Amino acid sequence: MQWLLDPLMVSFVRRALFAGMLVSVLCGLVGTWVVLRGMAFMSEAISHGMLPGVAVAYLAGANLLVGAAASAVVMILGVAWVSKNSRLSEDTVIGLLFVGMLALGVVIVSRARSFAVDLTAFLFGDVLSATRGDLIWLAAAAAVAGIVSVIAYRPFVALVFDERKAHTLGLQPRWAHLALLALVVLAVVASFRIVGTLLVFGLLVAPSATAALFGRSIGATMAIAVLLGWSATFAGLIVSWNADTAAGATIAGIAVLQFFVAALARSAARRLRPALRPTRYPFDRWRP
Template identity: 50%
Template sequence: MIPTILEPFSVAFMARALWAGVVLSALCALVGVWVIARGMTFLGEAMGHAMLPGVAVAALTGVDLIVGAAASAVVMVLGVESMRTHRDFGRDTSIGLLFVGLLAVGVIIVSHSSSFATDLTGFLFGDVLAVDDGDLVRLCVLVAAVLAVTTLSYRGFLAVTFDVRKARTLGLRPTATNLLMVLTLAVAMAGAFSVVGTLLAFGMLVAPSASALLIVRRVPAAMLVAFGFGALATFVGLLVSWHRATAAGATIAATAVVLFFLTLALRTIGRAVLRRARGIADPTT
């Protein structure tokens, strides 16, 4: 007998959605911790929407959507990296300009292409319940590739995240390492978007990793905890979606955000209790 709480996952499409969410959690944990630690959240969000022109061109030419999305993401990354040290404006300005420009180009392409088959709503919100076995295989391959890059480049990624000067001292070429990191983010988000849409991909990129960094500071541990938060958000979100007939991807993303605020609240309460306990133990303070 299947326990009542697990009964929805006896349905094939729900089981595939659960596995997709778990694999996506692993993918986003590998890149999300770097994104949060380096303050690159806006770049991740902008990249998701700036993929539209590549997706539109890929759909019109019959090319795989992942290739189109990755191409747009790489264009944005290269543009941001080329302008990030410009004296006249900051990095956020370059991200905003490229985000709006690429998104506008994508909308123009879509609006002038009556044969365009990809639904904009599907692009933005996706449908994790429509994941098939091929999508799961692609996500697993992507996780393996990102894990390999992260493992091989871990020392450099760590240095450019927390101490760029030390990275230069160690001869790690921080400019090239930084470019590799954002390119890895671009490819990961392109692959995730093609399966679950930008809303869920970005939600899982940010919320679980932010929750993890409230608890632990070491990067490997934070990645493991972020994976746990993402998997939990997937499980709870799919159950809520099943019983309340809500959009699955949006519900998972919302659950991940709720978990972040619960973690933040518990951390705040815990610190307050600890300070009070120390005050009582040492009345002279």
């Protein structure tokens, strides 16, 4: 049992575990809305679009979180403006700005060779270097996400399932959509130092997507997503310690692996017990 207990005896591993658990709570709350709303591509674009802001903040000696948040807001406003003033679909606009912001960030980074090490941390995170300040920041972000999810629950639900009905009921779907985008920015900005921008997307989407396979309600889906994130964090840190692999990447990889294992298990269960297949959509086999 030494392979299991030894890592937990080290203080920075325990802090990394707490940090990963807080990230899991934050991403489980926000990620559920992201998955149900179909905002995964937008979330990925925001996480990558933060690079210019982080690079500028680093070169200017400013707070990286402020730079990341500013860049994410520019990304969102750019998508909204171009979508409103052109006939392009939102996915096309997101793709264009995603590549443009990423390219701009790389150009800025290329002007400062000393940024190379920090760029690696930006992309892949460093969960093992989590500090007490990081834990406080993550706890506050998770609390804000929980409060917003409770207060805006009805508008979010209406927006997720029927945007036109939400408008008819006077639930302000545009404001609800902006609130969801703000939650995505909060989750990405709060988590990128721990797991990096390339990997925060995995924790934001993978546990929630897995939970959506089994959750019978939004609340249950969120709870399952958080539990899956906790298990991925714990298993990832143990594997990372014993196999000498990158901790953040191992955690995100296990989170994605959970989805495929769950999807295969669910598919196998349906094949073995056809009677349990949902009958709500009798023509499912012909649906695209």
